[in-house]
Amino acid sequence: MARDDFSRAVVDRLAKRVGMRCSNPDCRQPTSGPDAAGGTTNVGVAAHISAASPGGARYDEALTPEQRSDIANGIWLCQRDAKLIDDDELSFPPTLLREWKDTAEKMAALEARGYSVSKASPFPALERKMPELIAEMRADLMGNKLVRQFILLKKGWAYNPGSTPYFQYFFDDHPQVKAMMTIMIHAGAIYDIKFNSVDRYNFTEPFVSYLIGE
Structure with missing residues (x-):
């Protein structure tokens, strides 16, 4: 059966309506640029x-x-995200893709007027959910801005990580700390580097910058 493809005019309009950027709000990568022959390339x-x-x-x-084949049924994406939405269609239903498209067009409209548009940081929400732990982490990082690793322990436990510097936070002080770790991972604040059954994590650089104001 024949495919109901977009016309060249529709393709051109889809791209230009989002500023030639991927419509995935977590991507927004440019999709056009110069080539070696003095022309342009489109990805x-x-x-x-x-x-x-x-x-x-x-x-x-x-x-x-x-x-x-109408423009209403199209969305402009980078090659990676175009493949992703088709390989995992259940995770990317039409309602989500239309939301992406609408958001991308609104962002492009603002950028065309000289505004800088960026996604809001999720980190302030972490402070509202776990203020004591975040305050402790901020104080630790302000005291040693180069340390990135931390572990979870009960008071009285011994741990020898070797020469790697680290911070430690106690289950005794934060009874729901494991649930907090899950939320922080989802927010992109930390990532899990557990080893030998020890709960061990690293801070991400954006989260460190947020905590120490750099």
Whole structure:
């Protein structure tokens, strides 16, 4: 069965309406630039929100061929994200992709007017959820700005990490600290480096910069 592909004009409009950037708000990578021959190169994809033919991701048999090839059914993405949304279609339903598209177009409109648009930091929310722990981490990092590793212990436990400097936080002081770690990982503040059954983590650089104000 023939594919209901976008026309060249639709592809061009999809790209330009988001400033030639990927519409995934967590990506926003440029998709156009110069090539070695003095021309331009394009690494963007005009992806279908509902597939162009049966068997494709998010195919909707209720749509007409004209609707499938209409700009309303398209979203401009980088090649990585275009592949991702089709390989894992359950995680990227039409409602989410339309939200991406709408957000990307609004961001492009603001940027065209000279505004700088960036995603809000998730870190202030962490302070509201776990103020004592975050305050302790900030104080530790202000005292030693080069340390990135920390471990979770009970008071009285012994731990020998070798020559690697680290901070330590106690289950006794923060009874729900394991749940806090999960939330912090989801927020991009830390990542798990557990070894030999010891709960061990590293701070991410954006979170360190947030805590120490750099």
